[in-house]
Amino acid sequence: xxxxxxxxxxxxxxxxxxxxxxxxxxxxxxxxxxxxxxxxxxxxxxxxxxxxxxxxxxxxxxxxxxxxxxxxxxxxxxxxxxx
Numbered sequence: 001x002x003x004x005x006x007x008x009x010x011x012x013x014x015x016x017x018x019x020x021x022x023x024x025x026x027x028x029x030x031x032x033x034x035x036x037x038x039x040x041x042x043x044x045x046x047x048x049x050x051x052x053x054x055x056x057x058x059x060x061x062x063x064x065x066x067x068x069x070x071x072x073x074x075x076x077x078x079x080x081x082x083x
Contacts, residue, residue: 004037006030024071032076039078056082 012029016022040046044053059079066073 004034006033021071028073056080
């Protein structure tokens with residue numbers, strides 16, 4: 001099982017306790033960071049990093065709406081192109 005380190009913005013934590021959609025924003029931020037970490041693992045290179053093991057290249061993001069019980073999330077799904 002993979003382990004990912006997730007950092008949470010202080011502003012998101014304030015929203016968590018002060019607004020109705022705070023939990024949704026927190027989950028959205030965590031899922032987006034996990035998606036980025038998975039692409040980094042798949043490509044074997046961080047953004048803008050050049051390595052011999054690189055498998056492909058990042059090609060922006062696409063928005064993917066996801067409706068959950070805690071609210072509507074917008075995931076930033078990384079695009080990858082071979083090269």
